[in-house]
Amino acid sequence: MTFAPAIPITGYLGWRVFENSADRQFEVFKSSPEITRNLEYFTDNIKEALTAEDLVKDRKLLTVALGAYGLSEEIDNRAFVRKVLEDGTDDPYSFANRLNDSRWKAFAKDFGYGNVAGTRVLISSFREQVATDYMERAFEESVGNVNTDMRLAMNFRREIATIAENPNVDRTGWFSIMGQPPLRSVLEGALGLPSSIGTADIDQQKDLFERKADQFFGGKSPAVFKDPAVVENALRRFFLNTEIENGPTASTPGSAALTMLSGQSFSDQSQNLFLSLLS
Template sequence: MTFTPAIPLGGYLGWRVFENSADRQFEAFKNTPEVTRNIEYFTENVKNALTAEDLVKDRKLLTVALGAYGLQDEIDKAAFVRKVLEEGTDDPSSFANRLNDTKWKAFAKDFGYGNLGGTRVLISSFREQVATDYMQQAFEARVGDVNTDMRLAMNFRREIATIAENPNVDRVGWYSIMGDTPLRTVLEGAFGLPASIGTADIDQQKELFEQKASQLFGGKSPAVFKDPAVVEDALRRFFVFSELENGPTASTPGSAALTLLSGQSASSQAQNLFLSLVS
């Protein structure tokens, strides 16, 4: 039976409700036949994939391997995936290092096929970590099938911590965020910025992100997201802004009343609501 996450409400209130049951739902998801089969097959057979070709030609293995890095939608690009893996990341000019999506670099580096140290598939702890990451990413994908904003929020909470803890966060943190579409989407929403700012000069974008972070969260470095309270505040702003942009859903409290508003009056009411919730 297909697993469908229980998300009865949208918006920030729905996020808070979902948070209370997310761990229980994740445990239920992990025990579904599809996930169990995929994990068992991967952990038993990936140690035999000693070359990139071995991994790529086995679709079951590749499903878990790509899924662990949020790259599951790329599974049909066999030649592309093989090139990423075989060139590795030791060479700064390698294929993975030249791609905008940093997930490919992590994928190639971790599996190690093209690097000096060789592949890590014989290391049990690595196989277990890939399996764990696959389950988390797959669960988030199912959540996204029901509510895209919820998936973005889960991804943000997980990934922003890695960036915030990076020793080079002050130098590369904002560039990492701006180059990651899901993270960027959440923070553009939290900052009340239009997606069109992506057309500006990259250093100007960085300055704007720094200004907004300093204004709203008390520091211009992404290191501010080490604080769970700041992460939660960013998510609250993101959800409120998303509802402001897209309008209330049927599950939004008061949505029936809000839909009666029209024209400039509706816009003013929505703006006032947004300001009251994020101030």
């Protein structure tokens, strides 16, 4: 039987409810047949994948490898994946280093096929880390099959901490965020920014993120996300702004009353009421 996360309520309230049971659900998920089979196969065979070609041609191995970096949707783009791996990251102008999505750089660097130091698949600690990351992200993917926003929130909580703690966060933090679509999506929602800002000059985008972050979170640098309270505030704003944009659903607390009050539409007055109820 395929694991199906229990997410009875959407929105920010649903997120808070889900958080209380996430650890227990994850334990159940880790024992699901598909995850168990994938990890057993990976453990038994990854040491034989000594080249990028070896990894890419084995769909089962590639499923775990890509999944560990949140790239499982790229499983059928094998020529692209192979190019990323074979070019490596030693050269600052390599394919992976030139891609906007920084997950590819991490993927190529960690597996090391195209780097002078060579692949790390023979290092047991690396194999174990890939397996652990795969389980976590596969769980997030299963959550996303039920509620996309909650998958984005889980990813945000994990990845923003890594960026915030980076010594170069003031210089590179926003570029790292803008280069990861899931992170960018959450912060655009939290800051009330339209996705169309992605067409602007990259430095102008960075300036806008900085100004909005300073306004709502009290600092221009992504280093503000070292504070768990700021992370929670960002997630709260993301969920509430997304729900306002999409309108109430049947699982939105008080949605029936809001619908009656607003005459079948989620008016500005009702939006304010909704925000005050969840503040």
